[in-house]
Amino acid sequence: MFSSWPKSESLMERSRKVVSSTRPDLDGTFPFVVASGLGGYVTDLEGNRYLDLTASTGAVLLGHRHPEVSAATIAAINDVGSMFPTTTSPLLFEVAERLTNMFPSAERALFFRTGSEATTAAIRLARMATGRRTVLTSGYHGWHDWHLQMFPQFRMEDPTHIDFAYNLNLLELLLDRYAGDVACVIVTPDLNFFPHEYFAELRELTSRKGVILIFDEVVTGFRYGMGGFQSSSGITPEMTTLSKGLANGHAISAVVGRAELIEQRDKTHMWGTFNSEVTPLAAAVATLDVFVRDNVPAVLDHVGTALMEGLGALFRSAGVRADAFRVGSDFHIVFEDEDLGQAFYWSCLCRGVLFHRFDRQIVTAAHTLEDVQFALDVAGEALAELEASTPAAFQGWSEPSPEARDLRCLNETGGLMDYRRAVDEIPDMWTLVNQIKELPPSP
Ligand SMILES: Cc1ncc(COP(=O)(O)O)c(C=O)c1O
Incomplete structure (x- = not known):
């Protein structure tokens, strides 16, 4: 059991005096500083090793320091350099060709550095192609001003970006109210909360209204x-x-x-210095090679489903109101009692398993069924410890309430799971939507 992190605490204390860019949901809640990562694990400054189920918010698909990706990246730096004076390069062509072969919607590709840049670029392209202004959005798309519509506490005054919070009735209402001025609808496919039919209805609705649909597949891609x-x-x-x-x-x-959408880029300024960087392209080619060769999505699904189902079985046999659902490769855990959930994550962390305490749990292709067994053993010990201290919470399993799931859904997506709820019945706590109902029509 890990119980104190003196080196990490000391560095965090010193860091706070010179750095202010920590993530409140990760750095702000984990007691340690990560010193290194390898495969499915990270090690902290104290030398403690943790099974990493955050996958660095999903970015590390193959696990930390994947040897083939590292080798390709180092070779690119040594053999051709890290950055060219121009953007076109053999590696750029190669990645673009692979993506256009892989994704049904892809006739052309355009590259940036971050997800926020890509989503911001996509809506600019849609606006340019249509000559319209209004963007209807649901789900998380990054940190730039316009994405903040999802967060009632952070949003900036911006009537041209409207968050419809995954509610299809509200979307229909907005499409009518802003008819002729909607440049695009951008949505993050989140299958943990919204079923396949949701996205089929969304596609049908946007096609019927003649509006561009953008899928933000930054996570799901x-x-x-x-x-x-x-x-x-x-x-x-x-x-x-x-x-x-x-x-x-x-x-x-x-x-x-x-093609006609991506090519709008030629009519605007949409380029940054580090768009000419070569190293990430070399990493992308190596990653895509492994991705296809090893059928990585199937590996993620297999390992993730074993973990998700194993946790579900543990919650049931322990008799605690909690559940793990729905998509194995990046699933959610919901506890009816959120404080109990936090105690569970903490207990697992002290035993060497790093669950995300406020977000989805994400496996990588480096995780094995042995790692899953380790996580389940630890989770079982954590539940036994909690049962000893709070027996009243272990009186028999039943599904967490719709409210508990909705709270998680709201935090994660900005929406409620009942995506056909009548607009007038949207609860008061959903202040953002209530403000939207008051919005004037576009001039
Ligand atoms: C669906 C989705 N879109 C966009 C982003 C923003 O990407 P970035 O953090 O690289 O700017 C994220 C990040 O978590 C995301 O999950």
């Missing part, structure tokens, strides 16, 4: 199958954003989509 969610679902958007997993932790993102 390399998790839900070869060619992302759109490939496995058969639902094709006009544009797609990609990033996490594309280069196994190296900074690269892409917008792929219909």
Whole structure:
């Protein structure tokens, strides 16, 4: 059991005086500083090793320091350099060709560094192609001003970006109210909370209204199958954003989509210095090689499902109201009693298993069934410890309430799971939507 982190605490204390860029949900809650990562594990400054189920928020698809990706990256730096004066390069061509072959919506590709850049670029392209302004959005798309519509506490005044919070009735209402001025609808496919039918209805609605649909597959692009969610679902958007997993932790993102949309880029300024960087492209080629050769989505699904189902079985046999659901490769855990959930994660962390305490749990292709067994053993010990201290919470299993799931859904997506809830019945706590109902029509 790990119980104190003196070196980490000391570094955090010193860091706070000179750095202010920590993530409140990760650095702010983990008691340690990570010193290194290898495969499915990270090691802290104290030398403690943890099974990493955050996958660095999903970016490290193959696990930390994947040997083939590292070798390709180091070779690129040594053999050709890290950055060229121009953007076109053999590696750029290679990655673009692979993505256009892999993703149904991809006729052309355009590259950036981060997911926020890619989603911001995609909506600019949609606006340019249509000459319209209004962007209807649901789900997380990054940190730039316009994405903040998802967070009532952070949003900036911006009537041209409207978050419809995954509610299809609200989307329909907005499409009518802003008819003729909607440039695009951009949505993150989140199968943990919204079923396949949701996205089929979304596609039908946007097609019927003649509006561009963008799938933000920054997370799902390399998790839900070869060619992302759109490939496995058969639902094709006009544009797609990609990033996490594309280069196994190296900074690269892409917008792929219909040629006439991506080519709008030639009519605007959409280029940055580090778009000419070569190293992440080398990492992307190596990552995609492994991705296809090893059928990585199937590996993630197999290992992740074993962990998710194993946890579900543990919660049931322990008699605690908690559940793990729905997509194995990046699933959610919900405890009816959130404080109990936090105690569970803490107890696991002290035993060497790093669950994300506020977000999805994400496996990598480096995780094995032995790692799953280790995580389940630890989870079993943690539950036994909690039962000894709070027996009242272990009186028999039943599904967590819809409210508990909805709270998680709201935190994660900005929406509620009942995506056909009547607009007038949306609860008051959903203040953002209530503000949207008051918005004036576009002039
Ligand atoms: C679906 C989705 N889109 C966009 C982003 C933003 O990507 P980045 O953090 O690289 O800017 C994220 C990041 O978590 C994301 O999950």
